[in-house]
Amino acid sequence: MGKLEGKVAFITGAARGQGRSHAVRLAEEGADIIAVDICAPIRSMNYPNASPEDLAQTVKEVEALDRRIIARQGDVRLREQLRGVLDEGLAAFGHVDIVLANAGICPGRDDTLCEGFIDATDVDLIGAMNTVAVALPHLTAGASIVVTGSTAGMMKGTTEVMGSTGGVGYSWAKQTVIRYVEVLALQLAPHMIRMNGVHPTNCDTDLLHNVDVYRAFRRDLENPTREDVIDYLPLMQAMPIPYVDPRDISNLMAFLASDESRYITGLNIRVDAGAMLKTPPTG
Numbered sequence: 330m331g332k333l334e335g336k337v338a339f340i341t342g343a344a345r346g347q348g349r350s351h352a353v354r355l356a357e358e359g360a361d362i363i364a365v366d367i368c369a370p371i372r373s374m375n376y377p378n379a380s381p382e383d384l385a386q387t388v389k390e391v392e393a394l395d396r397r398i399i400a401r402q403g404d405v406r407l408r409e410q411l412r413g414v415l416d417e418g419l420a421a422f423g424h425v426d427i428v429l430a431n432a433g434i435c436p437g438r439d440d441t442l443c444e445g446f447i448d449a450t451d452v453d454l455i456g457a458m459n460t461v462a463v464a465l466p467h468l469t470a471g472a473s474i475v476v477t478g479s480t481a482g483m484m485k486g487t488t489e490v491m492g493s494t495g496g497v498g499y500s501w502a503k504q505t506v507i508r509y510v511e512v513l514a515l516q517l518a519p520h521m522i523r524m525n526g527v528h529p530t531n532c533d534t535d536l537l538h539n540v541d542v543y544r545a546f547r548r549d550l551e552n553p554t555r556e557d558v559i560d561y562l563p564l565m566q567a568m569p570i571p572y573v574d575p576r577d578i579s580n581l582m583a584f585l586a587s588d589e590s591r592y593i594t595g596l597n598i599r600v601d602a603g604a605m606l607k608t609p610p611t612g
């Protein structure tokens with residue numbers, strides 16, 4: 330018996346990266362999955378979002394574990410689209426017990442005024458809140474919600490930067506997620522529903538491996554490549570590694586989703602190889 334046997338998880342941004350890893354890890358523990366991902370570009374991003382083929386790969390990997398999955402394209406910015414996907418999942422599986430608000434972007438382009446800021450906050454903050462909002466009416470005692478933040482939301486100075494506004498929107502959204510989790514967790518606690526935040530450092534996905542993030546590590550280069558930054562990425566963490574793996578985050582998700590963590594709520598937990606030990610946190 331896996332520790333999530335009989336449970337159903339609703340996961341956003343599930344076509345690749347951490348979202349896919351969470352779907353597979355939770356399925357390994359016995360959960361069925363309702364997966365949603367935009368699988369389409371957002372104009373202010375300098376790296377591509379996942380593709381429909383990526384989402385199909387998630388389906389393949391979950392089904393290979395003999396678990397059921399409903400996977401649909403949908404945009405977390407649009408509450409009705411999210412509700413539509415969740416309703417399909419509910420029709421198929423009957424209930425939802427775990428919510429992982431994981432979808433996120435870090436846009437690097439401002440073709441119109443503060444376009445990157447708007448898109449980052451729409452996806453990373455409003456999108457997470459939309460995910461929780463559509464799921465809440467269906468959650469009962471024992472349910473667990475986890476919102477993915479970032480150590481970027483814990484570091485001082487990440488919102489006081491000039492230039493492209495997407496990274497600032499990203500940091501502010503992730504900063505705001507911290508209080509959102511604490512405030513809503515208190516309201517949910519009497520109902521025996523838990524809510525926590527998970528905050529990764531550099532993680533080995535497309536959100537990290539793109540020129541905008543690379544430029545933050547190599548301001549001296551206009552178009553830094555992976556080779557240009559690989560020796561610089563470990564500077565972020567206290568442990569001498571360039572990044573964590575998606576699976577490192579998924580292991581915590583599986584624990585927080587399970588009854589093993591039944592009295593853990595309102596926490597914001599870092600998976601950061603000691604990164605924040607090196608950086609004075611915000612507030």
Ligand SMILES: NC(=O)c1ccc[n+]([C@@H]2O[C@H](COP(=O)([O-])OP(=O)(O)OC[C@H]3O[C@@H](n4cnc5c(N)ncnc54)[C@H](O)[C@@H]3O)[C@@H](O)[C@H]2O)c1
Pocket residue numbers: 341342343344345346347348365366367368369378379380403404405406431432433434452453456477478479480528529530531532533534535536537
């Ligand atoms: N990779 C890192 O270094 C890192 C560090 C800290 C936090 N995070 C956070 O981890 C989470 C997962 O990101 P990842 O690292 O797997 O990156 P990723 O880019 O591989 O995955 C993000 C997924 O979200 C999807 N998505 C984007 N916009 C969407 C929308 N509007 N609606 C639905 N889906 C959408 C993308 O298509 C993609 O599949 C994000 O919240 C991100 O901010 C990542």
